[in-house]
Amino acid sequence: MQGFVFQSTKSMMVEPGCSARIGEVVKALGCVSVLMVSDPGVKRAGLLENGLAGLKAAGVAVTLFTDVEADPPVHVIDKAVAIAREANVDGVVAIGGGSSMDVAKLVALLAVGNERLDDIYGVGVAKGPRLPLVLAPTTAGTGSEVTPISIVTTGEGEKKGVVSPVILPDWAILDAELTLGLPPAVTAATGIDAMVHAIEAYTSKRLKNPLSDSLAREALRLLGGNIHTVCKDGQNLAARQNMLFGSMLAGMAFANAPVAAVHALAYPVGARFHVPHGLSNSLVLPQVLRFNAPAAEHLYAEIADILLPSANGSASHKTVALVEMLSALPEKLALPTRLRDVGIAAKDIEELASDAMNQTRLLMNNPREVTKEDARAIYEASL
Numbered sequence: 046m047q048g049f050v051f052q053s054t055k056s057m058m059v060e061p062g063c064s065a066r067i068g069e070v071v072k073a074l075g076c077v078s079v080l081m082v083s084d085p086g087v088k089r090a091g092l093l094e095n096g097l098a099g100l101k102a103a104g105v106a107v108t109l110f111t112d113v114e115a116d117p118p119v120h121v122i123d124k125a126v127a128i129a130r131e132a133n134v135d136g137v138v139a140i141g142g143g144s145s146m147d148v149a150k151l152v153a154l155l156a157v158g159n160e161r162l163d164d165i166y167g168v169g170v171a172k173g174p175r176l177p178l179v180l181a182p183t184t185a186g187t188g189s190e191v192t193p194i195s196i197v198t199t200g201e202g203e204k205k206g207v208v209s210p211v212i213l214p215d216w217a218i219l220d221a222e223l224t225l226g227l228p229p230a231v232t233a234a235t236g237i238d239a240m241v242h243a244i245e246a247y248t249s250k251r252l253k254n255p256l257s258d259s260l261a262r263e264a265l266r267l268l269g270g271n272i273h274t275v276c277k278d279g280q281n282l283a284a285r286q287n288m289l290f291g292s293m294l295a296g297m298a299f300a301n302a303p304v305a306a307v308h309a310l311a312y313p314v315g316a317r318f319h320v321p322h323g324l325s326n327s328l329v330l331p332q333v334l335r336f337n338a339p340a341a342e343h344l345y346a347e348i349a350d351i352l353l354p355s356a357n358g359s360a361s362h363k364t365v366a367l368v369e370m371l372s373a374l375p376e377k378l379a380l381p382t383r384l385r386d387v388g389i390a391a392k393d394i395e396e397l398a399s400d401a402m403n404q405t406r407l408l409m410n411n412p413r414e415v416t417k418e419d420a421r422a423i424y425e426a427s428l
């Protein structure tokens with residue numbers, strides 16, 4: 046076996062209703078005053094209430110910041126950091142989707158120490174220290190609760206990542222009750238994001254390893270086996286818990302075997318056209334899989350064995366069946382299927398391809414090298 050390094054969030058709590066216990070977790074970390082990070086939609090849905098009640102019962106003071114915007118821009122992070130410094134908090138909690146969790150990670154880092162956001166983009170640049178950090182996802186999607194990654198949309202409409210083990214959270218709190226009210230379209234898009242994390246981790250060129258492989262396989266079994274159920278019946282708690290657990294496993298996998306061209310090509314779609322992250326992934330996924338097939342067929346065949354056990358024949362037959370199944374998935378889940386459905390036209394492709402080529406951090410993990418010409422062709426085929 047090839048040697049490898051694996052890192053993850055140290056502690057996790059997985060049980061419906063467990064966000065009520067955030068107070069005891071935070072107190073055990075030694076915090077007396079925390080910033081609670083979230084967004085207006087999550088707050089309106091009443092999802093902060095149990096967590097806030099638990100914090101109150103534990104005697105922990107809370108400063109609220111609920112102005113997170115999806116695909117968080119720099120000004121949101123600056124504002125949250127200023128509020129955290131002003132309140133002199135000693136811990137950061139997020140209840141929300143990937144956007145809220147990513148903001149919380151950077152607040153924990155930038156509210157103490159001397160690092161500046163502009164200086165810490167990239168892999169392994171941020172050094173810390175940071176404040177204690179507890180994250181409770183309300184989407185079964187990003188896996189941010191177990192990744193050392195925070196994604197920021199910069200002024201130039203570019204998505205940049207801060208990637209460093211220092212922002213791996215202390216606790217992941219997986220309370221599926223928080224996801225019961227997630228609308229079907231968000232459930233579908235975030236669920237596909239999680240599936241893409243597992244697929245790209247499983248085919249990652251540089252850092253794929255036996256542990257990330259096991260996690261990705263189990264993630265795909267859970268996500269593929271439950272995504273239709275949760276989109277049809279959002280109140281199915283057991284299926285919601287499976288999705289939330291599956292998305293965390295996929296997060297653990299891709300935190301160590303990083304994602305690649307699907308994400309590299311999806312980011313410009315999200316950043317320039319404000320298409321939700323999971324949907325941007327789903328729009329380019331089929332064409333990236335077709336492009337990668339010559340280099341990754343044997344791995345796609347193994348994924349087909351999990352997602353499509355009825356497929357048989359050669360690796361190439363299984364790969365074709367897998368790509369067809371994943372191409373048909375968005376329509377079955379009532380999501381847009383073409384880039385033109387989200388307002389993207391042929392004239393936009395040059396700019397998207399240029400932006401995608403800047404995602405070198407991701408492209409370097411792709412099983413097949415992607416040139417700008419290839420990126421253009423993938424976008425054209427996805428139009």
Ligand SMILES: NC(=O)c1ccc[n+]([C@@H]2O[C@H](COP(=O)([O-])OP(=O)(O)OC[C@H]3O[C@@H](n4cnc5c(N)ncnc54)[C@H](O)[C@@H]3O)[C@@H](O)[C@H]2O)c1
Pocket residue numbers: 084085086087090092114115116117141142143144145147183184186187188189192193194195196223224225226227228231235238322323
């Ligand atoms: N850090 C990582 O490892 C990582 C990985 C993948 C993606 N991301 C980033 O995460 C962000 C996307 O996160 P996301 O897909 O979770 O969405 P999100 O956090 O942007 O939320 C999307 C919308 O869903 C709403 N919402 C969330 N949970 C809800 C619930 N339970 N009930 C009702 N409404 C709810 C929110 O109010 C918001 O309007 C992007 O910025 C993406 O780049 C980060």
Ligand SMILES: [Fe+2]
Pocket residue numbers: 187238239242308322326
């Ligand atoms: Fe993602």
